[in-house]
Amino acid sequence: MVCLSVVSETEAPVKDKFFGVFLGAVGLLVTSVALVAHHGAASFDTTKELTLKGTVTEWIWANPHCFLKFDAKDDTGSVRNWAAEVSNPTDMTKRGWARTSFKAGDEVTVALQPVKNGAPVGRIRHVILPNGQTLSAGAPPPPPPPPAR
Amino acid sequence: MAKRFTIFIIGSAAALTLSSVMRAQNQPWNNAGLAQSPNQQQQTGPPAAPAPRRDLSGIWDAGGAGIGARGYMTPPLTPWGEALGKTHKSGDGARMVPVEDINDPLSTMGDPEGFPRNLLFELRPFQIVQTPNQVLMLYMFEKRWRVIWTDGRRLPKDPDPRWYGYSVGTWEDDYTFVVQSVGMDERTWLDNAGNPHSTEMHVEERYRRVNQNTVELTVTIDDPKTYTKPWVPRDKLPLRLMPHDTDLMEMIPSASEAAEYRKVFARPGK
Numbered sequence: 001m002v003c004l005s006v007v008s009e010t011e012a013p014v015k016d017k018f019f020g021v022f023l024g025a026v027g028l029l030v031t032s033v034a035l036v037a038h039h040g041a042a043s044f045d046t047t048k049e050l051t052l053k054g055t056v057t058e059w060i061w062a063n064p065h066c067f068l069k070f071d072a073k074d075d076t077g078s079v080r081n082w083a084a085e086v087s088n089p090t091d092m093t094k095r096g097w098a099r100t101s102f103k104a105g106d107e108v109t110v111a112l113q114p115v116k117n118g119a120p121v122g123r124i125r126h127v128i129l130p131n132g133q134t135l136s137a138g139a140p141p142p143p144p145p146p147p148a149r
Numbered sequence: 150m151a152k153r154f155t156i157f158i159i160g161s162a163a164a165l166t167l168s169s170v171m172r173a174q175n176q177p178w179n180n181a182g183l184a185q186s187p188n189q190q191q192q193t194g195p196p197a198a199p200a201p202r203r204d205l206s207g208i209w210d211a212g213g214a215g216i217g218a219r220g221y222m223t224p225p226l227t228p229w230g231e232a233l234g235k236t237h238k239s240g241d242g243a244r245m246v247p248v249e250d251i252n253d254p255l256s257t258m259g260d261p262e263g264f265p266r267n268l269l270f271e272l273r274p275f276q277i278v279q280t281p282n283q284v285l286m287l288y289m290f291e292k293r294w295r296v297i298w299t300d301g302r303r304l305p306k307d308p309d310p311r312w313y314g315y316s317v318g319t320w321e322d323d324y325t326f327v328v329q330s331v332g333m334d335e336r337t338w339l340d341n342a343g344n345p346h347s348t349e350m351h352v353e354e355r356y357r358r359v360n361q362n363t364v365e366l367t368v369t370i371d372d373p374k375t376y377t378k379p380w381v382p383r384d385k386l387p388l389r390l391m392p393h394d395t396d397l398m399e400m401i402p403s404a405s406e407a408a409e410y411r412k413v414f415a416r417p418g419k
Contacts, residue, residue, distance in 0.1 A: 041240075042247045043417060062406040064256055067413065083413045090273065090400045093181040119418025 044123050045116045052110050057081060059102035063088050068102060068124065070110065082120040084112045086137045097135055106130055179398045182274040182289070183389055185213030198361035202323040205277045205284065205356055208395050209364055209388040215272035220342020221382040230375035233335075233345040242342025249415040253343065254336060257411065259404030261312040262291055263337030264330060265352045268368050269382050270341045274397055284318055284326070289397045297328050308332035310348050321355075328354040339370070340382070347374040357385075364388040 054072030067085040074080055086092055089099070102108070107130050112122035124137045220242035226234055238246045239253055254260035262271065271290040278285040282300040297318040308315055314333040321327050330352045339346050350372035357365045368383040370376070 042245055043414070060409070062409065063400065063402050064407060064410055065414075067410070083417075085410075085414060088400065090181045090398055091185065093179070093398065094185055115417045117418060121414060121417035 041123075043115045043117075043121075044113045046113055048114060049125060050112055050114055050122070052082065052112070054082065054108060054110060056102045056104055056106040056108055058104065059099075061089055061099040066092055066097075068108075068110070068127070070108060072110075072120075080120040082110070082112075082122065084110060084122040084124045086124050092137075095136060095138070101129070101135060102127075177394070178396045180274075180391075180395045181398050183210045183212040183391065185216075197363065200324050200358040200360050203320050203326075204279070205326055205358060205364060206279050207393065208274055208276045208391040208397070210274040210391050211272055211366075211386055211388050214386060217270045217272065218341055220340035220344060221269065221380075223344055223376060224380050225377045226345075227373075227375060227377060229347070230345055230372075233347075233375070234343065237338060237343030237345060239338075239341060239343035242340070242344075244343040248411065251415075253338065253341075255338070255402060256407055259402060259407055260336070261293070262402075264295065264313040264316075264333055265354075265368060265370070266337055266339055267291070267293070267313075268354070268366070269339060271400075272386075273400055274391060274395070284328075290400045290402075292399060292401055304329060304331050310334040312337060314352070324358045326356040326358075328356075330354070345375055346370070346372050349374045359387075362390045364390075 052070075052072040054070035056068065056070045058069040060067050060069070065085040065088060067083050069081060069083050071079050071081050086097070092098075109128040111125040111127075113125065114120075114122040126134050126136045128134050218241050220239070234244070237244055237252070238250050240246075240248070240251045240256060251257055255262050255266075267288055267290065273289040275289060276287040278287065282298065284297040284299055286295045286297065288294065293313070295313050295316060297316040299318050302317060304317055305315055308331065310332055312334050314330045316328050316330040318326055318328040331350070333346065333348065333350055333352070335346065335348050337346070338344065350370065353369040353371070355365075355367040355369075357367075359365055364387075365385040366383055366388055367381065367385055369379055369381050371379040
């Protein structure tokens, strides 16, 4: 997403811009495909994205999907324990995640797609760690286009 | 200047992300395999050396193209195939249902993936080992293996069905290894879309060594009890050679882990 907007603002020739947009589009396509769950995407509300600040209670590094459990307050101030999934350990390793990415007590910010029925369950888009690092649930973006000369 | 600075920041972030990914793929232990998309793969290095003769040995990876999450378009099914297919409730593809309704024997019960689904879904890195009378295929996903006999024997007549069938292979020429398989258990699905098959299915795999670093895999399904004509779910799928000292991750769809996942996600909030 960011790559696309940057490409459109560079002073690169039209050909380079087109190539950059093409790369970005391919990257987005690949990312969106990679986010499709293998084991039932029908439960999630793909039109909605929530950003929640919470405290990690458990990180399950397992097949078929890893999932993060964390406590977060809802609009009324009540704490709910969320469970949010990503892909399997193999795919997540390729995206820079690890069994040791989280420990109980970590304060994190989680962007997710919730399930349709309102339960505290979702599918992670990205997580911001206590040190400010962002872990993306999708495939990494394509390399940026070469800088304008 | 501001634009160039922005580009620098974005480029650095992307490079950091990619470098972490590349690091992950160069782990001496627990290697996850090649990048999932071609634009993540390093395109550097000299041209590949010519293909060696009658040699497929090595660790091979299709990258993200091996996953096949959504299954495949098939030719029209026979009435028998339609009836069987309607009993399959899959997690993706045309038969996709909510998690609680999925009855995929692999993801809900930890049944074996079976052959040829292991070539059509979650084809993760696998090692090929050649012996004087066999070709062995050792798959990262499920940590299973197949034996392909090259001693000239014929396929069995009316075999007892097996999850991974019975296979024989021959070299069609110095660079093309062809495997024929029969006797696959009807309980297994063909792909992640729940496409069915019968025990009468015949599968052909063609492994063509293009050069030192690349093999192309073509899979043909011939199952006249289930499909109105043969079809080719994998057509020249490129497999890339990984370093010979690659230690692969385990990727085992265990029944207990599947149960733990379904406890949380199959009936969310209930």
